Amino acid sequence: MKQVHHYSHHGRHRNKISFVRRLHLLVVLPVALVLCASVVFGLEFDQRIFTHIPWGLLLLQLTATFLRLFIAYALSVVCAIPLALWTQKSRRAEEFLLPVFDVLESFPMLAFFPVIVIFFIDIGYLNLAAVVMLFITMLWSIVFNLVSGLKAIPRDVFSVAKMFHIGGLRYLLDILFPALFPSFVTGSILAWAGGWNIIIVAEVLHAYVPSGVEVADLFGIGSALVSASTSGDKALFIAAISIIVTAIMLLNFFVWQKLLHFAERFKFE
Numbered sequence: 001m002k003q004v005h006h007y008s009h010h011g012r013h014r015n016k017i018s019f020v021r022r023l024h025l026l027v028v029l030p031v032a033l034v035l036c037a038s039v040v041f042g043l044e045f046d047q048r049i050f051t052h053i054p055w056g057l058l059l060l061q062l063t064a065t066f067l068r069l070f071i072a073y074a075l076s077v078v079c080a081i082p083l084a085l086w087t088q089k090s091r092r093a094e095e096f097l098l099p100v101f102d103v104l105e106s107f108p109m110l111a112f113f114p115v116i117v118i119f120f121i122d123i124g125y126l127n128l129a130a131v132v133m134l135f136i137t138m139l140w141s142i143v144f145n146l147v148s149g150l151k152a153i154p155r156d157v158f159s160v161a162k163m164f165h166i167g168g169l170r171y172l173l174d175i176l177f178p179a180l181f182p183s184f185v186t187g188s189i190l191a192w193a194g195g196w197n198i199i200i201v202a203e204v205l206h207a208y209v210p211s212g213v214e215v216a217d218l219f220g221i222g223s224a225l226v227s228a229s230t231s232g233d234k235a236l237f238i239a240a241i242s243i244i245v246t247a248i249m250l251l252n253f254f255v256w257q258k259l260l261h262f263a264e265r266f267k268f269e
Contacts, residue, residue, distance in 0.1 A: 053239045058224060062243055065203065065220035068127065069195045072134030076142055076191060079135075084146035098147070105140040109133065110201060114208040121215060130202035130218055137198045138191035145190065149183025154268055182263040189256050196248060200226055221247075 083101070087094045113133055120129040161167070161175050203222040209215045217223040221244055228236035 053236055055239070058221065058240060058243050061219060061221045061224045062247055064218075065199055065222055066247070068130050068202070068218075068220065069134060069192065069199065072131050072195060073138055073188070073191060075131070075135045076138040077188075080139055080142035080146060080187070083143050084150060087147055088150050101140065101143060105144075109136055109198075113201065117205055117208045117215070118210070121209065121213065126205060126215065126218060129205065130220075133202045134195050134198060137194045141190035141194060142184070142187035145183045145187030146180055149180045152183070152268065153179045178266050179268070181266045185256070185259045185263045188259075192251070192256075196244070 083097075087097045087101075113129075116132055117126070117129045120126050120132075157175060157179060161171055166175060199220070200222040203218040203220040204226045205215045205217055217227070221240060225237065225240040225244070228234075228240055
C-alpha cells in the first residue's frame with residue numbers, strides 16, 4: 001500500500017514539473033517564432049509593423065477553421081469506430097477489409113480534391129468540400145489505430161465478457177471502449193495533425209477549379225495565411241503562422257496531453 005502511495009506522489013510531482021515547462025513553452029515558443037520569422041523575412045522588430053494586423057479577424061478565421069476541423073473529426077470518429085469493429089467480426093472480414101483500407105488510405109487525395117470542389121460548386125455549398133477533404137484525411141489515422149488497439153486487447157478480456165454474459169451496450173461501454181481508449185486518443189492526435197497539415201489546401205479553393213470558374217476561398221486561417229503570402233504582407237503572414245502554432249500548442253496542452261495522461265490507466269501491461 002505504501003508503494004502505491006509513493007508512486008502516486010511521484011507522478012504528481014513529475015506532472016507539476018511538466019506543467020510548468022509546457023506552460024513556459026506556450027509563451028516562449030510563439031514569441032520566438034515571431035522573432036525568428038521577422039529576421040528571416042527581413043522585418044525590423046518594430047511594434048508599428050504589427051499595428052495594422054486585424055487580430056480580431058484572424059481569431060474569427062481561426063474559429064471558422066477549428067469548426068471545420070471539429071466537424072470533420074466528429075464524422076471521422078462516427079465512421080471509424082464501426083469500420084474498425086467490422087474488421088474484428090471474423091478472420092475473413094479482416095483479411096478482406098484491411099487491404100481495402102490500405103488502398104483507400106494510399107489514394108492521393110490532393111489529386112481528387114478538384115473533383116470534390118467541382119462537385120460541391122454544383123450543389124452550392126463549398127464548406128462541405130473542405131469538410132469532406134479533412135474527413136478523408138483524418139479518418140484512416142483513427143481507423144488503423146483502433147484496429148491496432150483491438151489486436152492488443154488480451155483474449156482473456158473477451159473470454160470474461162462471454163463468461164459473464166456481458167453483451168450489447170454494456171459490453172461496449174464497460175469493456176470495449178475503455179480498452180480502446182488509448183488507441184483512440186493516439187489516432188485522434190494523428191488525425192488532427194493531418195487535418196492541420198491539409199487545412200490550407202482545404203480552404204484555398206480557387207487553385208482547384210477550372211479556368212473561367214470564379215470561386216472565393218473559404219473564410220479561415222489557412223486561406224488567410226495563403227492570402228498574406230501571395231500579397232506580400234509579411235507581418236500578416238507571421239501573425240497568421242503565430243496564431244496557428246499557438247492554437248495547436250494550446251490544443252495539445254489542454255486537451256491531448258490531458259487525455260494521454262488519462263488513457264494511461266486503461267493500458268494493458
